[in-house]
Amino acid sequence: MNNVSVIQAQNLKKVYGHKQEKKYMALQDVSLEVAAGDFVGVMGASGSGKTTLLNMLATFDRPTSGTVRIAGKDVTALKGNALADFRAQQMGFIFQDFNLLDNLTIAQNISLPLSLQGKTSKIKRSVREIAESLGIKDLLDKYPAQLSGGQKQRVACARALINKPQILFGDEPSGALDSKAARSLLELLQKINSEQKTAILLVTHDAFSASFCRRIIFIKDGQIGHELVRQPGQSRVEFYQLILEQLGTFEQ
Amino acid sequence: MLFKLAFSSIRHRWKDYLLLFSGLAISSAIFYLFETIASNSSFLQLNGQTVSHMIGYVFSFGSVLLCLLTLIYLNYANSFLLSMRQRDYGLFIMLGTRKKRIGRLIWLETMLLGAAATILGVIIGVALSMGLSNLVTNFLGAAARHYQPWWLPAFGWTLVVYLGLFFLAASWNTVMMTKKPVLQLLKAERQSDFRVSKPIVLMAQLIIGLILLVIGYYVMMHPLVYKQYTILIALVTLSGGTFLLFKAVIVSLLQWLIKLPVAKKGLNGFTLAQLRFRVADYTKVLTGITMMFAMALGAITVGSNLHKTIENNARVAGAYDLRIVDPSTKQLSLIKQLSLQEKREYTFSKQGDNLIFSTQQFANQQLETVQRGETVSDYTMKKIANSDTSLLTLALTNYLGEAGSTNNKIVIQANSTKTGSQHKVLFIRTNGLAANAKVLKKIANIEKNKYSNTTNLWLGAWTSYEQISILYSGLEFMAMLLGISFLAMLASCLMFKILSGSFADIPRYQLLRKLGTREGKLRSAVRREISVLFILPAILGVVHVLFGLKLFSTIIANPYQQLWIPFGIFGLIYFAYYCFLSVIYQRIVLKKEVDK
Ligand SMILES: Nc1ncnc2c1ncn2[C@@H]1O[C@H](COP(=O)(O)OP(=O)(O)OP(=O)(O)O)[C@@H](O)[C@H]1O
Ligand SMILES: [Mg+2]
Numbered sequence: 001m002n003n004v005s006v007i008q009a010q011n012l013k014k015v016y017g018h019k020q021e022k023k024y025m026a027l028q029d030v031s032l033e034v035a036a037g038d039f040v041g042v043m044g045a046s047g048s049g050k051t052t053l054l055n056m057l058a059t060f061d062r063p064t065s066g067t068v069r070i071a072g073k074d075v076t077a078l079k080g081n082a083l084a085d086f087r088a089q090q091m092g093f094i095f096q097d098f099n100l101l102d103n104l105t106i107a108q109n110i111s112l113p114l115s116l117q118g119k120t121s122k123i124k125r126s127v128r129e130i131a132e133s134l135g136i137k138d139l140l141d142k143y144p145a146q147l148s149g150g151q152k153q154r155v156a157c158a159r160a161l162i163n164k165p166q167i168l169f170g171d172e173p174s175g176a177l178d179s180k181a182a183r184s185l186l187e188l189l190q191k192i193n194s195e196q197k198t199a200i201l202l203v204t205h206d207a208f209s210a211s212f213c214r215r216i217i218f219i220k221d222g223q224i225g226h227e228l229v230r231q232p233g234q235s236r237v238e239f240y241q242l243i244l245e246q247l248g249t250f251e252q
Numbered sequence: 253m254l255f256k257l258a259f260s261s262i263r264h265r266w267k268d269y270l271l272l273f274s275g276l277a278i279s280s281a282i283f284y285l286f287e288t289i290a291s292n293s294s295f296l297q298l299n300g301q302t303v304s305h306m307i308g309y310v311f312s313f314g315s316v317l318l319c320l321l322t323l324i325y326l327n328y329a330n331s332f333l334l335s336m337r338q339r340d341y342g343l344f345i346m347l348g349t350r351k352k353r354i355g356r357l358i359w360l361e362t363m364l365l366g367a368a369a370t371i372l373g374v375i376i377g378v379a380l381s382m383g384l385s386n387l388v389t390n391f392l393g394a395a396a397r398h399y400q401p402w403w404l405p406a407f408g409w410t411l412v413v414y415l416g417l418f419f420l421a422a423s424w425n426t427v428m429m430t431k432k433p434v435l436q437l438l439k440a441e442r443q444s445d446f447r448v449s450k451p452i453v454l455m456a457q458l459i460i461g462l463i464l465l466v467i468g469y470y471v472m473m474h475p476l477v478y479k480q481y482t483i484l485i486a487l488v489t490l491s492g493g494t495f496l497l498f499k500a501v502i503v504s505l506l507q508w509l510i511k512l513p514v515a516k517k518g519l520n521g522f523t524l525a526q527l528r529f530r531v532a533d534y535t536k537v538l539t540g541i542t543m544m545f546a547m548a549l550g551a552i553t554v555g556s557n558l559h560k561t562i563e564n565n566a567r568v569a570g571a572y573d574l575r576i577v578d579p580s581t582k583q584l585s586l587i588k589q590l591s592l593q594e595k596r597e598y599t600f601s602k603q604g605d606n607l608i609f610s611t612q613q614f615a616n617q618q619l620e621t622v623q624r625g626e627t628v629s630d631y632t633m634k635k636i637a638n639s640d641t642s643l644l645t646l647a648l649t650n651y652l653g654e655a656g657s658t659n660n661k662i663v664i665q666a667n668s669t670k671t672g673s674q675h676k677v678l679f680i681r682t683n684g685l686a687a688n689a690k691v692l693k694k695i696a697n698i699e700k701n702k703y704s705n706t707t708n709l710w711l712g713a714w715t716s717y718e719q720i721s722i723l724y725s726g727l728e729f730m731a732m733l734l735g736i737s738f739l740a741m742l743a744s745c746l747m748f749k750i751l752s753g754s755f756a757d758i759p760r761y762q763l764l765r766k767l768g769t770r771e772g773k774l775r776s777a778v779r780r781e782i783s784v785l786f787i788l789p790a791i792l793g794v795v796h797v798l799f800g801l802k803l804f805s806t807i808i809a810n811p812y813q814q815l816w817i818p819f820g821i822f823g824l825i826y827f828a829y830y831c832f833l834s835v836i837y838q839r840i841v842l843k844k845e846v847d848k
Contacts, residue, residue, distance in 0.1 A: 088768025
């Protein structure tokens with residue numbers, strides 16, 4: 001299971017700032033691999049380059065140099081429709097601010113990726129299935145403005161999962177949630193990861209969220225500093241302690 | 253500090269302000285331009301001699317329409333301004349600024365913007381009318397002498413109307429902003445209408461809307477019955493009817509479409525949701541756009557049809573093109589060049605101011621007169637029986653009553669008399685005034701030279717033809733100007749509407765892109781959404797115009813003649829504008845992040 005990589009990033013570099021402006025190097029020479037079905041967390045201080053890295057991997061931005069391969073395909077070379085289709089078919093996204101369309105109902109929001117791919121016949125059944133498994137089937141006819149933060153987050157999750165992507169990206173998905181809602185979201189992700197074998201890459205700055213991952217990558221000043229892997233048999237609480245210790249030494 | 257903040261946010265969105273500002277300036281420039289003609293009384297009087305009531309009517313109608321449209325236009329412009337500012341103001345209030353200070357700031361901002369735009373508009377207006385004065389000379393002919401690019405009353409009017417309206421807008425904004433809850437100001441763009449209308453309500457709206465439209469159309473088809481109230485009634489009923497119809501039809505159409513399987517395909521669901529989301533807002537805008545569309549198209553159609561009707565309208569004025577008393581040899585040889593349809597020759601004797609005709613000659617050659625109907629095109633030539641002395645007297649008085657400085661009296665008696673000087677009079681009717689214009693003009697000039705004073709001399713249909721030509725070219729100019737003004741306002745209203753929606757749309761389209769929507773699909777979604785704003789008003793607007801043209805059948809012989817020319821030109825402009833706006837909109841909402 002772990003011998004195929006979904007993501008292979010090599011020597012990623014990102015420099016911000018236009019020609020005349022002051023340059024800022026947000027990422028310098030980052031290489032990483034994510035195996036199929038893995039659950040990876042990216043941690044680091046504010047401004048360390050986590051979002052930047054995620055944007056590169058998720059094809060939202062292009063690296064200044066370096067390559068990103070997803071499911072064996074070099075996405076830095078993809079353009080236009082090929083890129084759009086690739087996103088629609090292979091990837092799912094959950095953002096910190098949920099990013100639901102406020103003028104669509106919850107059901108429409110969830111089914112958007114299927115609509116975009118023209119898989120209209122499957123919509124009804126898929127939406128019902130996923131909504132049931134995420135416990136949001138009573139909300140399907142409402143609008144985002146009528147939902148709580150945690151509910152919206154679960155809807156975003158449902159939307160990200162409906163087309164059964166190879167990999168799910170999340171940027172601080174639990175950032176705006178209270179600890180209870182955050183826990184249920186993370187347990188949900190864990191369940192998805194283990195049941196559907198969807199690889200997950202999660203950016204987070206808090207140790208609690210990170211403790212749900214199998215592997216954690218620490219970033220500092222645009223470089224990968226350290227890696228932690230949860231050993232088989234290690235409980236989540238133990239792993240959590242380990243992360244806290246690591247953060248303590250890492251931040252100094 | 254507050255002023256600094258306010259100013260910095262203006263600087264941040266200078267493009268939108270520029271748009272708003274230039275729209276307002278152009279609108280006031282057009283208003284000024286129109287007023288240079290409408291408030292120039294010497295120009296009006298010069299044209300107004302013959303048909304003064306009509307031209308007065310048309311001009312005041314134009315003025316009222318323009319004022320009304322300006323009102324609607326400023327309303328849209330103001331809501332665009334509000335939509336740009338209310339988040340900022342909400343933020344100021346949240347940060348603890350006193351409402352009174354905020355109110356003053358809003359008031360000042362609106363007034364400053366308005367006053368600056370108005371003044372600039374007048375300057376542009378003067379420049380425009382100078383540039384246009386060549387065109388004006390061509391159109392207005394003799395009357396152009398009285399046309400002045402810099403016209404003080406027009407300036408006064410523009411200032412009064414615009415500053416007055418801006419004063420109202422500023423006060424309105426102040427009240428709106430200081431009374432609304434802060435949360436509403438901050439989240440203004442996220443407000444939405446989730447309500448589903450009941451079928452009964454929709455049905456009632458549909459029926460009332462249709463009834464209002466029928467009333468409006470009926471009134472426009474009978475302008476002689478409702479006289480000066482026609483326009484007022486039509487404007488009110490048509491606006492109301494359009495609004496209700498749009499409301500009922502769009503809402504039920506959307507509710508129906510959303511249930512169809514196609515709604516799930518691609519971005520269809522998204523586009524439908526966008527429309528449904530904005531439907532309350534859209535019905536108002538669509539109504540405004542429809543009315544402007546109808547008036548612009550109507551004005552241009554009427555304007556382009558005016559010159560085609562001159563011949564007809566002159567014919568209605570008299571059965572004969574010219575009357576010639578004691579034709580000279582030159583005139584007789586000129587008459588030979590005409591293609592004549594009718595020719596009558598009578599003799600009379602002149603005793604002092606009395607012109608004495610014998611009845612007998614009208615039995616042999618019956619004189620004709622024009623029998624008018626309801627509309628100008630609806631007339632017949634009627635032969636006058638020689639026994640009908642009073643009608644004969646009336647007809648002859650028309651042609652011969654005025655003789656320069658004296659007034660003649662027509663006498664018709666059984667026997668001819670040999671006392672007094674003997675004269676001959678010739679009545680000719682050609683087969684076309686325009687076709688024979690050159691020769692007719694020469695003959696008429698010789699005829700005029702026989703009199704010392706020619707101001708009130710009426711020689712027949714030809715005289716009317718000359719007068720109406722001048723009058724109608726004035727009207728044509730005005731109609732075109734009005735049409736272009738309406739079109740310009742229509743254009744900038746659409747622009748405001750579409751652009752003020754774009755701010756809320758940017759994140760939506762951005763998200764769709766992130767979810768993996770193809771570029772082409774995004775573009776076609778934008779195009780489709782905008783096309784609704786263009787197509788629906790166009791359909792109803794064309795129907796309004798088709799009925800509205802009937803209104804002009806009192807001054808135009810066949811308002812429906814060659815409709816496709818103005819409609820085609822207008823359609824092309826409209827389509828080009830659609831393309832333009834949809835490209836602009838795509839540029840705004842589909843800004844590229846990746847793929848640089
Ligand atoms: N578009 C941009 N232009 C210029 N600099 C940028 C841009 N985006 C990010 N940066 C800079 O790059 C660095 C990394 O930013 P990034 O958003 O990746 O941080 P982060 O690790 O996600 O932080 P946080 O935890 O606060 O979200 C920061 O110093 C930021 O100022
Ligand atoms: Mg971040």
